Structures are given as C-alpha cells and as structure tokens.
Amino acid sequence: MSGRRSRSRQSSGTSRISEDQINDLIIKLQQLLPELRDSRRSDKVSAARVLQETCNYIRNLHREVDDLSERLSELLANTDTAQAALIRSLLTQ
Amino acid sequence: MASSTIQTLTTTFPIKEIFALHFLHSLSKLRRQKSFTGKTSERARKIKIAAYISMARATGGTSRRWSRAILWRLHRRAKARKILGYTKLKKRSSGADVGRIRRRRKDAEEDRLRTVVPGGGDMETLRLMMETAHYIKCLTMQVNVMQSIVDALSSA
Numbered sequence: 258m259s260g261r262r263s264r265s266r267q268s269s270g271t272s273r274i275s276e277d278q279i280n281d282l283i284i285k286l287q288q289l290l291p292e293l294r295d296s297r298r299s300d301k302v303s304a305a306r307v308l309q310e311t312c313n314y315i316r317n318l319h320r321e322v323d324d325l326s327e328r329l330s331e332l333l334a335n336t337d338t339a340q341a342a343l344i345r346s347l348l349t350q
Numbered sequence: 351m352a353s354s355t356i357q358t359l360t361t362t363f364p365i366k367e368i369f370a371l372h373f374l375h376s377l378s379k380l381r382r383q384k385s386f387t388g389k390t391s392e393r394a395r396k397i398k399i400a401a402y403i404s405m406a407r408a409t410g411g412t413s414r415r416w417s418r419a420i421l422w423r424l425h426r427r428a429k430a431r432k433i434l435g436y437t438k439l440k441k442r443s444s445g446a447d448v449g450r451i452r453r454r455r456k457d458a459e460e461d462r463l464r465t466v467v468p469g470g471g472d473m474e475t476l477r478l479m480m481e482t483a484h485y486i487k488c489l490t491m492q493v494n495v496m497q498s499i500v501d502a503l504s505s506a
Contacts, residue, residue, distance in 0.1 A: 282479035289486050308459035311482060315466045318489045322401060323394075325496040330394035332503040333381055 283307050290314050365408045365488065370495045372404035377499075399424060405492045409484075415477070416485045419469025 287293045287307045292314065380396055403424060406417035460478065464470035467482050 278476055279479065282476065282483065286479060286483055286486075289483060289490075303456075305455040305459045308456065308463055311486070312459065312463050312466055315463075315482075315486060315489065318486070318493055319466070321493045322398060322489075322496065325493065325500055326394040326398035326401065327390070328500045329377070329397050329496065329503070330390050332500065333377065333397075334390065334393065 280304070286311050366491050366495060369405050369408035369488075369492060370499075372407055373401055373495065374499070376400040376404060401492060401496060405488055409488055414481065414484060415473065416468040416470070416481045417488075423468065 283304045287302060287310075290307070290310050292310050293302055293307060377397065377400065380393075380400060402420050406420040409417045460475065463482060464473070464478065467473075467478065467485050470478055470481065473481060
C-alpha cells in the first residue's frame with residue numbers, strides 16, 4: 258500500500274555462491290556430528306538431513322550447557338574454601 | 351573464498367584454554383558476590399551467561415558473527431535490566447522470517463538452523479554454514495570444559 262517493497266529480491270546474490278562450496282561445507286558439518294560422522298561411508302546423507310541433525314545437535318549442546326550450569330550452581334553453593342582453592346588451582350593451570 | 355573457508359574450519363584450539371581461564375575467573379568472581387547465595391536457578395542462569403560470554407570472548411569476541419551476536423544480545427539484555435528492572439525483551443524477529451516462503455526441505459532446515467546459531471538470522475547460506483561449523487566446535491569445547499570443572503568439583 259505504501260509502495261515500499263519489503264520483500265527484496267536478494268536471491269540473485271546467493272546464486273554467486275557455488276554449489277560446490279556449500280556441498281563442501283555440508284560434508285564438513287557432517288563430520289562434526291556424532292550422529293552422522295560414522296554413517297558417511299555406507300550411504301550418502303542428504304544435505305537436508307545434515308542440516309536437521311546439525312540443528313538438533315546444537316540444541317542438545319545448549320541443553321547440556323543448561324544442565325551443567327545447574328550442576329555448577331549447586332556445587333558452588335556447597336563449596337567450602339578447600340574447593341575454592343581447587344578452582345584457583347585450576348585457574349593457574 | 352575457498353581458502354578462507356578452509357581456514358575457518360581448521361581453527362586450532364588454544365581457545366579452549368582461554369575459555370577455561372575466562373570462565374573459571376568469572377566463576378570465582380561470581381562466588382564472591384553476595385547475591386550469589388540466592389536461589390539455585392538464579393545462580394545457574396548467571397553461570398550459564400558467564401559460560402557463553404567466556405566462550406564468545408575466547409574466540410576473539412568480534413571476529414565471528416556468532417560470538418558478536420552473543421555478546422551483543424547479552425549487552426542489550428543487561429541494558430534493559432538496568433533501565434526497566436526486568437529481563438523480558440521483545441523477541442527480535444530474525445531475518446529468516448522476512449516473507450521467505452521456500453519449498454525445498456533443505457531451505458526449511460537452513461532456516462531452522464538460523465534460529466539456533468546466534469546471529470544466524472541475517473547470514474547468507476555460505477556464511478551460515480561456516481559460522482555453524484565454528485560454533486559447534488566452540489560449543490562442544492565449552493561443554494567439555496564445563497563438564498571437567500563439574501567433575502573436578504564433585505570429586506574434590
């Protein structure tokens with residue numbers, strides 16, 4: 258209505274990126290995923306699958322950070338000075 | 351472009367030591383705060399934030415888009431808390447939402463990925479993949495270090 262085109266067409270820019278480069282990165286991503294790392298020889302995994310698993314993996318890692326923060330929070334609450342010293346010793350390592 | 355891509359992915363990791371140092375430092379700083387004796391959940395939140403900040407700083411802070419996004423997000427949140435006294439912020443719509451209707455599954459997955467990689471909203475495909483690979487490496491490292499601190503503390 259206002260005449261402003263918010264839906265810009267930027268897809269022309271992305272076509273400059275070669276499919277090879279993207280495929281290359283997809284393979285690299287796949288090798289970072291425990292789920293798919295080992296299955297790479299037997300059958301080809303689709304790019305969509307790799308991206309999906311990547312997403313799940315990151316979510317899992319986020320969850321692990323949450324859990325570990327909880328654990329640390331509990332541990333540090335009951336930490337006496339001896340354990341504080343341990344932290345300090347870890348710091349100097 | 352190709353050579354820089356490879357360079358991005360073969361980052362070596364003294365970053366791990368730098369992260370551990372930053373994180374342990376902020377943990378001991380947190381411990382000394384009076385407010386740290388409060389609720390466990392509140393403490394856990396602070397620890398989590400400290401972990402992400404430490405990681406973002408360890409990777410050089412502004413050299414990566416994802417780490418810049420983490421630092422910027424927390425900075426905004428801290429500012430909002432100071433001004434408004436509460437932490438809720440309107441969720442910024444990411445670039446991925448901008449009227450992009452795509453049919454292919456790969457693109458759908460790509461957009462989903464944008465929501466979990468910090469700052470991923472407005473990255474182009476190649477950049478998104480590069481940042482994702484680096485983010486996964488760093489996040490894995492972060493989890494490992496946090497785990498070993500937990501182990502060290504629970505066995506002490």
